[in-house]
Amino acid sequence: MIELRHEVEGDLVTIKVVETPEDLEGFRDFIRAHKRALAVDTETTGLDIYSSTFRCRLVQFGTQDEAWVLPVDESPTQLQQETREALAQIETIVMQNASYDLQVLDRTMGIKMEDVWPKVLDTQILAKLVDPRPVKAGGFGHSLEELIAKFISTEQAETVKGLMVKLAQEHKTTKAKIWSIIDLWHPEYLTYAGMDTIFTARLCSKLTKLVPDVSRKLVPYEHKISEICSYIDRKGFLLDVEYSQELGDQWLAEKEVWDSILLTEYGIDKMSNDQFASAIEDLGYKIKGRTDSGKKQVNDELFETLIKQGGEVGELAAIIQQSKKLGKWRNTWVKKFLDSRDDQDRCHPFTNPYAARTSRMSITGIPAQTLPAGDWKVRRCFISEPGHVMSSIDYQTQELRVLAALSGDKTMIEAFRTGADLHQMTADAAKVGRKVGKMANFLTVYGGGPAALAEQAGIDFPTAKRVLEAFARTYPGVARYGKKLGMDAARDGYITNAMGRRLPVDKSRSYSALNYMVQSSSRDVTCRALIRLHEAGFTPYLRLPIHDEIVASLPADKAAWGAQRIAELMKDEIGPVIIGTDPEVGGRAWGSLYVSDEERPNITDPYLLVA
Structure with a gap:
């Protein structure tokens, strides 16, 4: 010994x-x-x-x-x-x-x-x-x-x-x-x-x-969530290796074309920001932004500005963006999937059930939260078991419904009860388009102010300020609730959600309290659903929990029933607000759930077809 x-x-x-x-x-x-x-x-x-x-x-x-x-x-x-x-x-x-x-x-x-x-x-x-x-x-x-x-x-x-x-x-x-x-x-x-x-x-x-005494009841709860996520990790998500390799090769070939143009037309051979800056300024555009180290600032914001400006410098920016995007998509996603798969061609998600300070989940093995929104090509890499089809069940405006329930705002609660269009209500109150109203609603949840709204919506600062003021008038309960949370955070340095989770809030950023509370409470809606699904025997069919969505592989002949049953079990209620769910059944590939109505008539890939 x-x-x-x-x-x-x-x-x-x-x-x-x-x-x-x-x-x-x-x-x-x-x-x-x-x-x-x-x-x-x-x-x-x-x-x-x-x-x-x-x-x-x-x-x-x-x-x-x-x-x-x-x-x-x-x-x-x-x-x-x-x-x-x-x-x-x-x-x-x-x-x-x-x-x-x-x-x-x-x-x-x-x-x-x-x-x-x-x-x-x-x-x-x-x-x-x-x-x-x-x-x-x-x-x-x-x-x-x-x-x-x-x-x-x-x-x-x-x-x-x-x-x-x-x-x-x-x-x-x-x-x-x-x-x-x-x-x-x-x-x-x-x-x-x-x-x-x-x-x-x-x-x-x-x-x-x-x-903390108030959090002790969370000890068994959080252990159960970790347990369930570990079973999902162990099962893994089946990878279509042939498709993934072809997609990676396609993106590499496309990137090489753009890189060849950058080299022959602009002398760019290292894909470095210094070379990008030199090429852009050679075309007559003066870069004003600087990095912390004093170098010329080259980022997506600059590229978007140049693309809008048009001309040859706009074309250069578009080529650089496309090359960078193809390289990132191939290396960050497809190559990683292929390199990390096991000997059964399964990728394992490795879920961290309490990653953020609000305990919001993150997934590292299959970075589902960072996949391009609305794109089916990357998600097409993952498929259901033989004889199964993919299903997605997500919550209906989860965070806004949680906000309505927590704040007790009567207008917002009534809007959800009657099925009114909350985004249009906000837009009408501010006399702007629905898209801007929708952005204002979600920015309130995420803790953004008029500057963020102006940038995201492409509107001027006074208009953005007016929109958020209209939101506050339309839903006064939200403003009162946010103010109360901010005062609690400024006084105590933390707030506590309904589950007993203590959420530290920097006293200098007490305005973040509303965002933390909504995000943490929304996370618990999904986690409570995971426990109910586990107790009902659905865990072997679950592939990914993604914030307000559950992705599952279900037997084809029972998929409609299974998706509906999962949706029923996920449904939650906080006070007077029902947080409903929308079940969707696709084809063999996860990407089948993301094919747009415009694209679907031209789809021939059998794994993307929906019965």
């Missing part, structure tokens, strides 16, 4: 590493002695859980003072069984970012997440409930390293959590690669691994006491 010592918070702690079968009796005694609660962690070859080369190398179990490390990569048959038996005995399993480690154990050892989740206490969830802000927004952050720095020791965060960076430098490799190549028995690697559980156990003790 290897024994390593380390000091933390004035205590000498011990890390024991199983070397031989004889060492296992001591490990079993440790598990039996601490079965009420233990911190558990894994060390793996990387973050790509579902790749064919992914392995779990170590599994660690620890208290605040002692950790045991099982080198499962050395003796997988016996030590994986020891891991299974240990997890079965432990009553409370403390983890940091449990979704990751549970998917690791499920993928590499067949330890089903369904058996472990009911016993999990996730320190990352606790930390989010204490303060949901990242470091850059004034919070303490939520990674293990950030939590150690805040609650244990900045020195420990730098030295122990920095060990893998140190080892990567010594081995002349990157931090991303060191995990798979470092010697399994390297003492600093084993120290890093064992200390993770000791740190996690200590953090759990500290964070549990700090969760």
